[in-house]
Amino acid sequence: MRLKLLSCEVFYREMCAVVARSPNTVDIQFFPKGLHDRGGKAMRAVIQEGIDAGRDEPAEAVLLGYGLCNNSLAGLRALEKPLVVPRAHDCLAILMGGREPFSRYFEKHPGTYFLSSGWLERGKTASQPATTRGGAFGMSWDQLVEQYGEENAAYLVEQDRESTGHYDRVGFFRMGVEPDGRFEEEARAVAAEKGWLFDLLPGSLHLLQDLVDGNWRDVDFLTVPPGHEIALTYDEQIIRARPIMS
């Protein structure tokens, strides 16, 4: 089967690994991780464009390498081909291998700052805590000073630091696709610098592998038939398909 995969680059290494091992022929298109910070509307528009662009390609279905990601997927439409989406609130649950184990961990450790190879090597963004470089809100110190003046810049750095003050540990997903210990070391360094605990989390590729292999169990994946769009359920199912309204 030929499939088209539209994925957040946060899964770059993981997706390349599972696609390499898949019996299917999968065409991958990655989107910048920074889309997450541009808000649901912008993110939805970019992904929908990707879906629409695949209209004349040979793929039988379009896969989304995304979690719900702050409702960004809500409203995405399957036009001629079915869409297949993991049922997950975010990429973290996907890396953890499922929403139940992720919820259990998150309930126990709500102050966890999660990292993975994708989080570390792909587009550092405003949602990450300011590091020692002295910037804030995704801007460098110099940019802050230029835009807001030095006194305000100092205030913004302090505010950004406070806004990440609730973190007390780094949870690093070791997915088994890393070349060596470099990412884990980087994650450990973040924890050490911030004075947070470090937790090594055995990630799981199985949801991603099932996505590209075509094992779309209803419990873990939503299949959106053509003429339908993604809607929210606000329960354990997370998302459902409904006929396109307009």
Next chain:
Amino acid sequence: MARNEELYKAVASGKRRDVQRIVQEALDKGDDVLALLNESMIPAMQEVGDKFSRGEAFIPEMLIAARAMQAGVTLIEPTLVKSGHKAAGRVCIGAVKGDLHDIGKNLVAIMLRSAGYEVIDLGTDCDVAKFREAVDEQGAQAVLASALLSTTMSYMQKLVDGFRDRPDVPIIIGGAPVTEEFAEQIGAAGYGKDAGDAVKAVRRLIAQPA
């Protein structure tokens, strides 16, 4: 009194020292500072909030404008208290249980204070009991609850259920994953899609003090 353009611009662009200087000069001259607040400072902050809604301003702009505004309000406050000026109302705000994110909640609190409300900030990770205490013991007239994660927003149902016996106290919810549809589904009285919108919901839902 017409809008003081210089003050308006100073608040909107987060120029704290300019705000302090202009307000202090007005105080020294014996100007009507309540009018300055209502006609220049609050509209400036609202403008920043509206720009934020339209995606033309971002969190840093909101933060520095609010800080500039607060600096001016601090100077004006003693005069307001002396003249018997009353707050527009008293509300409590917090991020729901399990949610430790506070920057969005802080922005809403800032906008509410800017609009003249007394705000009891309960912080993050707030359970129903914490919100109840603010209402039952401190007289909050509305409850504002935020969640940044779709995993924590389900707690908002428990919050609404926890106030079934107080239909007079509206629950207003917001946060990135929260939608109006969800607010209706769980029976929340109001929904704010952003900080400015939350203030509008509060205005609509709580009665002004006599």
